[in-house]
Amino acid sequence: TEQQHLEAFEARIQRGEKIEAGDWMPDEYRRQLIRMISQHAHSEYVGMLPEGAWITRAPSLKRKMILIAKVQDEAGHGQYLYHAAETLGATREEMNDALLSGRAKYSSIFNYPSLTWADVGMIGWLVDGAAIKNQTMLAGCSYGPYSRAMVRICSEETFHHKQGKEMVIQYARGSEKQRQMAQDALNRWWWPSLMMLGPHDADSPNSGVLSRWGVKLKSNDEVRQEFINEHVPELLEAGLTIPDPDLHQDESGNWIHGPIDWNEFWNVVKGNGPLNKERLGARQKAHDEGAWVREAMQAYAERQLAQAAD
Numbered sequence: 206t207e208q209q210h211l212e213a214f215e216a217r218i219q220r221g222e223k224i225e226a227g228d229w230m231p232d233e234y235r236r237q238l239i240r241m242i243s244q245h246a247h248s249e250y251v252g253m254l255p256e257g258a259w260i261t262r263a264p265s266l267k268r269k270m271i272l273i274a275k276v277q278d279e280a281g282h283g284q285y286l287y288h289a290a291e292t293l294g295a296t297r298e299e300m301n302d303a304l305l306s307g308r309a310k311y312s313s314i315f316n317y318p319s320l321t322w323a324d325v326g327m328i329g330w331l332v333d334g335a336a337i338k339n340q341t342m343l344a345g346c347s348y349g350p351y352s353r354a355m356v357r358i359c360s361e362e363t364f365h366h367k368q369g370k371e372m373v374i375q376y377a378r379g380s381e382k383q384r385q386m387a388q389d390a391l392n393r394w395w396w397p398s399l400m401m402l403g404p405h406d407a408d409s410p411n412s413g414v415l416s417r418w419g420v421k422l423k424s425n426d427e428v429r430q431e432f433i434n435e436h437v438p439e440l441l442e443a444g445l446t447i448p449d450p451d452l453h454q455d456e457s458g459n460w461i462h463g464p465i466d467w468n469e470f471w472n473v474v475k476g477n478g479p480l481n482k483e484r485l486g487a488r489q490k491a492h493d494e495g496a497w498v499r500e501a502m503q504a505y506a507e508r509q510l511a512q513a514a515d
């Protein structure tokens with residue numbers, strides 16, 4: 206019966222077993238994973254835009270080469286994740302349509318503009334830093350294809366993180382102009398990076414079932430705390446000021462941040478972010494301009510089939 210299947214499934218989760226694509230799973234487990242993995246993939250896909258805008262304007266060949274490699278990695282991460290979602294029965298067409306129609310979400314962080322070159326470094330340090338905390342947690346999740354995708358993605362993210370940190374520290378210790386640019390970037394990316402890790406646990410409707418079924422091994426607030434505890438000392442060490450007057454360390458060593466503006470967060474998540482129209486417009490344009498490739502591949506495949514049938 207359904208109940209027996211559910212009990213056996215939950216016993217597998219308790220034993221720390223990986224659930225694979227062909228295994229029995231509750232419909233809600235499948236729905237949650239398609240939601241989460243496809244939106245993760247959308248985030249990687251849209252995430253190429255803020256940095257991609259700077260590839261043609263990188264200050265040196267070295268920085269240009271690093272940025273090209275990073276943006277290319279994000280495209281690959283999107284591919285792994287769309288494939289992982291397909292193992293659960295989602296199709297590319299459905300997922301792409303959900304993104305372009307605004308029905309699906311992508312990470313709030315990519316609705317913010319990358320205004321100067323220093324933003325590229327700050328995105329690498331903070332955004333990839335937050336993504337690494339979240340993705341390292343997900344690398345242990347109960348769904349096999351997702352956890353294996355995370356292991357591969359995390360190894361590439363560490364390069365993204367290191368190159369961003371190295372860049373910002375160099376600017377923070379550089380000329381006055383460079384230091385101002387690094388501080389300006391921190392002022393604009395600090396709070397969106399905290400929000401990227403999701404609402405507070407009390408306001409996180411999906412977290413209950415996701416933690417019960419071994420998908421989220423840590424809560425939104427736990428991952429956010431890990432991110433803050435690692436990055437605050439290093440940003441201060443670089444001589445930068447964290448734009449949070451309430452930030453302080455408690456007796457257990459945790460850095461405690463001031464109130465997060467969740468109105469801004471939900472406004473962005475609802476599609477009113479500063480650049481939401483541009484981001485989806487750019488993805489729609491890329492989709493339209495890629496139509497000829499899809500049609501050509503379709504025609505080629507049909508001709509191959511017809512020849513094989515002869």
Ligand code: 3HC
Nearest residue numbers: 245248252310311312313336401402403409410411412474
């Ligand atoms: N941006 C947009 N929407 C968000 C969000 C964010 N930062 N945080 C939460 N939300 C949405 C959720 O999707 C959910 O809406 P939905 O039910 O319609 O999907 C709603 O807000 C309530 O939030 P919950 O906390 O209940 O949602 P989750 O339990 O799914 O937790 C999450 C949110 C922590 C982002 C989780 O979905 C997750 O871990 N996702 C996988 C990781 C991911 O998507 N990372 C994106 C980072 S970008 C990146 O990696 C690129 C980098 O390499 C540069």
